[in-house]
Amino acid sequence: MNPHDYFSQTKINISSFSRLAFTLKSSRNLEIQPREAIFEDIMALTTEQQILIEQRIANDAKSPVVAYLLWFFLGMLGAHRFYLGKTGTGVAQLILCILGWLTLVVYVGIFLLLALGVWVLVDAFLIPSIITQSREKMRMQLGGTMAPAIPTV
Incomplete structure (x- = not known):
């Protein structure tokens, strides 16, 4: 899909820094764009729009x-x-913790709590990547809503 086709279907109404709205002119289904095309769409935004996205x-x-x-x-x-x-x-994780403590008296819980402990330890290293993925997802969503509208003839 050509980025200009996507832009021509989108009308932007920016009412404030924290509230962004858009409406589609057409109800046809949009194709999923490859990651490179999405980055090209974001790079087509004005500096002000990019600043708004980063602030959000x-x-x-x-x-x-x-x-x-x-x-x-x-x-x-x-x-x-x-x-x-x-x-x-x-x-x-919550269920594993509860089941682990409830079954600790029959020695099954020790294995559940051990597995949970390893999982939680691994999470210490995963937290930064989860936050980064969340930010990238928000950037892609906001970048799509901030696409500049190209007037239709």
């Missing part, structure tokens, strides 16, 4: 400090995963 990302992005504090104090309960938006794996 800085305001909405998850804090690594908060994530690590949750990991340190409540990591076995999966609190850091909930904070980072990984609800499914957060629930899995």
